[in-house]
Amino acid sequence: MTTPMKRERWGTRIGLVLAMAGNAVGLGNFLRFPRLAAEYGGGAFIIPYLVALVLLGIPLMWLEWAMGRYGGQFGHSTTPGMLQRMWRSPLAKYVGSLGISLPLLFAVYYTYVESWTLAYACFSVTGEFEAETAATSAAAGDVGVETAALPGAASNQFLRDYQGITPPEERRFFTTLVPAISFWLIAVGLNCWIIARGISGGIERLAKVAMPALFLFAIVLAVRVLTYGTPDPLHPERSVWVGLNYVWQPQLRALADFEVWLVAAGQIFFTLSIGTGTIQCYASYLRRRDDCALTGLTTAATNEFAEVVLGGTIAIPMAVATFGLVATQTIAAQGSFNLGFVAMPVIFHQMPAGQLFATLWFLLLFFAGITSSVAMCQPLVAFLQDEFRLSRRVAAGVCCGAMLGLGLPIVLCFETGYMDQYDFWVGTFGLVICALAEVLIFGWAFGKRRMWAELRRGAEIRIPRLVVPVIRYVVPVYLSILLAGWMMQELGDAVLMKGVPPEHRPYLWLARATMAGVIVGTVALVGIAWRRRANAAATSNEEAAR
């Protein structure tokens, strides 16, 4: 039998909390949440959001922590081994392989977006946005006040040139994809370097630096927003308070809209990094008697503070104070990236010490991004270490190769919607399917008593008994409704590629084939790993018999 490798552990408890919070706090906290809150009923959005947090988010968080710690006792850092231990069916490990393939696919496209934040932080330092903002001011002056829509006309082209969307002959700011590729390579390299340094020496050390810096930057920016008031006295309707009102004004009619409940639950999933396999992986480095209840709740609460208090205060109110409500609604409707990468640079350029605040904003996003992306890389690395006995450095190298190979088409074919395919299939459906599988296995196949014992082991706060029926009945029903709702609303159009230009379709098929290939490849790797285990066990038995 092979000798078990010495298992890595977290160095300190606060390091674990920061790393887990870093996994949860991501770009979505600062870009997606405020946009969704403003778009789906303002303050009324927070009601379904909090209901989803209590009924889905916190129980699933505890479940994933407990599942990870349980698997770690047997030397499993990833979900194939964990699910196999809980459900004695040969299928379990293959279902669990989603806990490796999905975070890898997630990391592949997330790292590209993360590289934009790094690039924009550098552009902010060097003052790269000056030319475009001058052009923007001229455009806004020409078209009048509320159509400042176009506050981002030049800024938008800056982003599109950077991403390579603008036709080559029309590019003004970047003529090639070299800057985008360079920053992407740096981002991938940084992720892999951190992963290669290990749990305590890499991930935990990153979290101890990046998370306090992230909160510091976010608090500085939030205070700046709250003291920004009405920057242009000629336009009293453009103020931070109008912006906050837009985010928080309860439109109670929205509560009757099924879509609002769907979006709120989706945001809880996305923001807490549930269903990605990353929480289980981090929790597997706990000891058997370590607490999951308080530590898990702390990471969820820290994430909610970053999202509701800081995320809700920065981008939208700032945009309303600068462009007015109508223009901000237009920007928000165009998506989170427009808000973060098109509107925000213009806003910062128009305020005193804007270069400093722009740098803080993009560094904040970068730290939020990298602490999440290293968590997404970790399951593959841990799986290769556990099951194939690769050294951490070699496993990190394999992960780096996979990220580069799978990520290059995303960078080169961005304008075709290649990345959106990943976001839709992995970031929307994949996570819910993965969470549904794990809740059914942990809540039902594992057994009620064992589940309850596992949840309570080492708990430093009392977990209410009500969590048991919530996990067994409420969460699966909630997830099934969520899945059915999305299928009815989006699946048909997405599968049939409605509205996609015919020349882009081959690229989207390539994206789908790649995702399917990664999922099937991971299933095959899991199969090989288990065959090796069985062979090793058989050899060991033979030796013992002799």
Place this chain on the structure above:
Amino acid sequence: MTASALVLMLSAWSVVTFGAGWCLWRILDR
């Protein structure tokens, strides 16, 4: 800013800030 928006915002902020603060205090206190 309307009173209802202000009340909702401050309530939500209080809940999440208190929740995060309490949890962190419990962890750091040990």
